[in-house]
Amino acid sequence: MSSIIQAVRGMNDILPEEVSLWQHVENTIQEVLKSFCYDEIRFPIVEKTELFKRSIGEVTDIVEKEMYTFIDRNEESLTLRPEGTAGCVRTVIEHGLIHNQIQRLWYKGPFFRHERPQKGRTRQFHQCGVEIFGIPTPDIDAELILLSATIFERLGFKDHIALQINSLGSPASRAKYKETLIAYLTKHTDQLDEDSKRRLNTNPLRILDSKNPAMADLIHHAPKLTESLDDESRLHFEGLLNYLNALNIKYEINPCLVRGLDYYTKTVFEWVTTDLGAQGTVCAGGRYDGLVEQLGGKPTPALGFGLGLERTVLLLQTLHQKSLALAPDIYFIADSEKTLETAFALSNSLRKALPEIRILMNCGGGAIKNQLKKADKSGARYALILGEQEAANQSIVLKNLRENNPQEIFPQQQIIEKLSGLLN
RNA sequence: GUGGACGUAGCUCAGCUGGUAGAGCCCCGGAUUGUGAUUCCGGCCGUCGUGGGUUCGAACCCCAUCGUUCACCCCA
Numbered sequence: 001m002s003s004i005i006q007a008v009r010g011m012n013d014i015l016p017e018e019v020s021l022w023q024h025v026e027n028t029i030q031e032v033l034k035s036f037c038y039d040e041i042r043f044p045i046v047e048k049t050e051l052f053k054r055s056i057g058e059v060t061d062i063v064e065k066e067m068y069t070f071i072d073r074n075e076e077s078l079t080l081r082p083e084g085t086a087g088c089v090r091t092v093i094e095h096g097l098i099h100n101q102i103q104r105l106w107y108k109g110p111f112f113r114h115e116r117p118q119k120g121r122t123r124q125f126h127q128c129g130v131e132i133f134g135i136p137t138p139d140i141d142a143e144l145i146l147l148s149a150t151i152f153e154r155l156g157f158k159d160h161i162a163l164q165i166n167s168l169g170s171p172a173s174r175a176k177y178k179e180t181l182i183a184y185l186t187k188h189t190d191q192l193d194e195d196s197k198r199r200l201n202t203n204p205l206r207i208l209d210s211k212n213p214a215m216a217d218l219i220h221h222a223p224k225l226t227e228s229l230d231d232e233s234r235l236h237f238e239g240l241l242n243y244l245n246a247l248n249i250k251y252e253i254n255p256c257l258v259r260g261l262d263y264y265t266k267t268v269f270e271w272v273t274t275d276l277g278a279q280g281t282v283c284a285g286g287r288y289d290g291l292v293e294q295l296g297g298k299p300t301p302a303l304g305f306g307l308g309l310e311r312t313v314l315l316l317q318t319l320h321q322k323s324l325a326l327a328p329d330i331y332f333i334a335d336s337e338k339t340l341e342t343a344f345a346l347s348n349s350l351r352k353a354l355p356e357i358r359i360l361m362n363c364g365g366g367a368i369k370n371q372l373k374k375a376d377k378s379g380a381r382y383a384l385i386l387g388e389q390e391a392a393n394q395s396i397v398l399k400n401l402r403e404n405n406p407q408e409i410f411p412q413q414q415i416i417e418k419l420s421g422l423l424n
Numbered sequence: 425g426u427g428g429a430c431g432u433a434g435c436u437c438a439g440c441u442g443g444u445a446g447a448g449c450c451c452c453g454g455a456u457u458g459u460g461a462u463u464c465c466g467g468c469c470g471u472c473g474u475g476g477g478u479u480c481g482a483a484c485c486c487c488a489u490c491g492u493u494c495a496c497c498c499c500a
Binding site: 006060061062065083111113115116118121125126127128129195198206211259260261270279281282283284285305306307308309310312333369371372375376377383385387388389397407 | 460491
């Protein structure tokens, strides 16, 4: 035997047993999106590296050390998308989709970041993203949050997930606040830990988000972002909160919520859970009014969120633990090559007449006894058994595998009618 | 990138202060001449992650390496 090639680190396989949960999550999300009249958009997994540098920010960890970047055969630098917003914005600009137009869009797919894997974090991960273009008013911020709230409600997360919200203000007020914060923190450099001293230069707002309990007091007394908002941003934020109150959506204002990506303005929010360990953010997003222009489009207000599918599935697993795999309705047993031919024909007419029916044919032979064992293990409700005797007189045996009724034998012509009655 | 924990059969795991591996599940066959979740009997299954070192002798001790995992960083 030659050596086994393993999957690439952090690129996880999703096995059939888990796929049913994934499908449940994906279907639920898509139903909600459909009910809100959002349209799906699809764009490539690979983009020019420059796109991410310009949108996410040059000095972020994502761009500096987490991107899967390679040189294409024509010497061009390309990157596996580390997030969805940049590619989506590029697409809608390139195709004129937001020229004086409102768009409500969604997408899902794989994303790639070269990070150390841990619970709820893989190098290839999957996200469902929503992006909205062309609406500056806070009603749409509220709709976006309502949309996410509806998804989590339908998934049964209501008591296990909480909404945190904040406003970063305009780029100008944010820059002003940054200076105030740096001034404050510089006065207390002695209380900063190593990470925070580094972040003082790279991303000072992130220091507010520090998990180090030794710095809790310092952070608590730091000047608040919300206090230095410009009027327009403050009104926008208040407007959003009013809508959320009217919609009865519970939220917590977290003045330390800053988000990592450079492009956010005004509204930012996160749905967090304490049931998943360290990676508790299941969904996060916000407004990015400057990004479209920054990527060469006409100035267009925009907002969106990313919803982590691994984390959503993980949460569903910890809460319900159930596998949603579909068992067959019928396990079809034939005891010889000859009867198998007839069985195939019968299964074929059954599927034509009853398109929803799930029939699992026993292939690979085996004694009736073993085939029934497999039938039982498959979880099928019924076994259809076609042996030499039945084939000879054109009958077939129907055996209920889940109840202790005696098995029935009836003419093959009645098979469709018989099963359509049983499986309603 | 940093730190901790862990790598023994397909899966879950046992294996004492070093004496060259074991259980359950799964799978296969039989008890049952065409009938399945029970029962009983039998069988299959291992470079003990990999490489080196110590030792008469290593799954066990030491070093390295790879992998997994949890946390930090960062983020969905």
